[in-house]
Amino acid sequence: MRILPVILIFLFLLACKPSYAQTTTLPQISVQGNKFVTSDGKTIVFRGLDTSDPDKVDRDKHWNKEYFQAMKSWGANVVRFPVHPNAWRKHGPENYLKLLDQGVQWATELGMYVIIDWHSIGNLRSELYQRGNYETTKKETFEFWRTMAQYYKGNTTVAMFELFNEPTVMGGAAGTCTWPQWKEIVEEMIVIIRANGSKAVPLVAGFNWAYDLTPVAQDLIMAEGIAYVSHPYPQKREKPWEPKWTADWGFVAKKYPVILTEIGFCGPDDKGAHVPVISDESYGDAITKYADENGISYTVWVFDPQWSPMLISDWQFTPTRQGRYFKSALQKYSQKESTLRSKK
């Protein structure tokens, strides 16, 4: 017998929802064929920015509306929040949800969608990770998505749930995980999200630090209404990139929505330069052109002056080298859209 009805389980969480009402509501996002569409029937291609962990921005005293206004002014129509498991545990669900709520509210007010990203790196099957801040368990991961699904049910701004940032066995250094084993875990996450009432679009990545989607050609994730992810940083492959991108992940975009939730570059001598992100503007040209020609969405890593590759060099949001590149690229889309909208 159930001593208390199921509905009471997360009452303590629901009780801490912010009291101010959403001032606007964004159209519900869903998947149609290989497109993201809005509830009013329009195709939407996401181009936006990755925040650093809300916990980090908050410690830096910049988790505020100005931060979101800056991202909006760069042309973003979506922002991605990388929730690190250790930050989630440090705050606890109740407090971390307050941070997320603020971000979701500012994004809503500014007309930007939100991706919530469970920002771990490693082998979730064997529970071996690349570093301590990525440590989590299958159970914690499932419970995170149960909480997100229940808490943001009906919130249309929270459009996408990125199930696990960068799956990788690190060439065996983090143990073994076959694609069927990964699929089973991913499919259980999707069942949990949907059974808890959420309509957010699950975003699914493959191995090699979320670069590789080749197994999808033979062995799809068994779930409707999802999208696939790749993180095609410049040094994952040699130039010419395009044929390799098509073979490795781009082919998926013929049938399913694809979103590159991390792209970015910096010069070899820039602060924070490291494999696999070192490149130049030719990468920016190639990846944005490839994405645009194939209807692929993307968000650029990362709108923070310390984490790399940085898009900003200070909290006045001064663009870095890649910041200048992507600010200009994103603004062109939004100007075009504004023009289209004013012509109608």
Next chain:
Amino acid sequence: MRILPVILIFLFLLACKPSYAQTTTLPQISVQGNKFVTSDGKTIVFRGLDTSDPDKVDRDKHWNKEYFQAMKSWGANVVRFPVHPNAWRKHGPENYLKLLDQGVQWATELGMYVIIDWHSIGNLRSELYQRGNYETTKKETFEFWRTMAQYYKGNTTVAMFELFNEPTVMGGAAGTCTWPQWKEIVEEMIVIIRANGSKAVPLVAGFNWAYDLTPVAQDLIMAEGIAYVSHPYPQKREKPWEPKWTADWGFVAKKYPVILTEIGFCGPDDKGAHVPVISDESYGDAITKYADENGISYTVWVFDPQWSPMLISDWQFTPTRQGRYFKSALQKYSQKESTLRSKK
């Protein structure tokens, strides 16, 4: 090499066994075909009562012989102790075993058998539960049964081990678990119990909060000497209940012993009323008739004035509405048995 012999492992537990001797010994219970039988060859059908968690009754200062005498006076020949994982952890094995020992001693003195029930609700495979007090792990569950098997080995009062109260994936909200996956876990528990020397009868439940045994028709638990469980609360199905009960779990009673370790009802306006327990005396009539006609055992939930559906409304053991119903029902069996016994 084993630094200490295996036999020393649980010495600390055995050392805390109560010093007073058992005043009587009940005949050993085992399974023969679809019946429970006693070591003297008689069929026994269990009709009894569920206590609330011994930890809860003890905190209420009523874990005493009077509590057991009251249950005996209602006609119970068995009592079921629902051990909540969080209560088990709170006390630790040594202290919780003291509570169990007291209950087992009083039950023995009064000639009632005991079911020890690992009272979790949820998906043990994925370790997602309905609420915090049901949280456990596969490892803790296995170790609980290892401890019970070693500690109550040879104690004939402790007749049955209910492996996991209410398995459920909550429609996916607690993840996924197939019947073969559940079977594998159940069969490992049974191996552990027997290899640690216990002859207690393992009680096995199916999904949908222990309601559904349909997979047993195709895919039996691979173990001899077990019994199956259902919790057919009134709102699990619409009237007429009987054909659905037969299809969902009653059919098992043709081949294996079945025990309904939780039945019960309350009116819609009674304290603690909740889905799926709301009904009236027609449910009592139906379920006791169905059980009796099919040789099915049962215990009624719950002999406590706060947990619901309550059988008593205070610690003077004043029966509630369902209390009046089941007190009368149970007393009829025991009077009949007394009559039979005095006629011999």
Next chain:
Amino acid sequence: MRILPVILIFLFLLACKPSYAQTTTLPQISVQGNKFVTSDGKTIVFRGLDTSDPDKVDRDKHWNKEYFQAMKSWGANVVRFPVHPNAWRKHGPENYLKLLDQGVQWATELGMYVIIDWHSIGNLRSELYQRGNYETTKKETFEFWRTMAQYYKGNTTVAMFELFNEPTVMGGAAGTCTWPQWKEIVEEMIVIIRANGSKAVPLVAGFNWAYDLTPVAQDLIMAEGIAYVSHPYPQKREKPWEPKWTADWGFVAKKYPVILTEIGFCGPDDKGAHVPVISDESYGDAITKYADENGISYTVWVFDPQWSPMLISDWQFTPTRQGRYFKSALQKYSQKESTLRSKK
């Protein structure tokens, strides 16, 4: 994106490597057919001694060069360090590695190889163990080997990694584990060790407390360059032992290197006598003859005056009964080798 390069992960560990240089380097050990070979092409048969847990010897104030000199003087060409999971956790990696580093350094200076042994007993799949000091998890075990592989990469003294001391389901009392399930776990450990850059030879044991290798006849561990382990204590089988040893584990030595990482005996009235180690010198004769005739390596349990069966009766290294036996046996090999060397 990786916020820090992979190489930084274990920097804190590498930073605590001892500053004194290795004074000598032993030839790298690897596997060729059913032999251990050195990098200069010679076959090597290991005959040596088991220390007790470095943590234990250190608490006794004898984790020092004298301890290693004593083992060398007995004729050991290899020493095995049994790292108990609870000792590993008590110290933490950084501090436990300091103990290991000292032992590896003394062994190197004295020309003895080192086996690092993850000294658990039980069922790693279900995570049920024989006693509290053997408690670990699959994750902790994988992480132990990741740490060992990264830390001792390139150190040729640390020649062998014994993956899990004594696998056993304890006849079901520790749950269930099939050979294919055990193989999968073992193979993942080997992948982790190699992907983290180690050339140490993985040592693989079977069930029945590392006695039984019969499944290897049908279902090999899928990895090159490994060796198999047995712990054929005298009471595992009745005399005549030899045909049973051949059937149970000796047959493996026709194709793969075999090392008996625990052998030993004591008289029935000796301190610490327990099943399965009770026997006499006839066991010593049989097991050393069997090993020598089949090119099988071994280490004798245990060079400690408290753990049993003891090889020494005090910290002056006075041999016990089995100590006298094996000191003489080991010294004969090393004298023969010295003679061979001086004749060249």
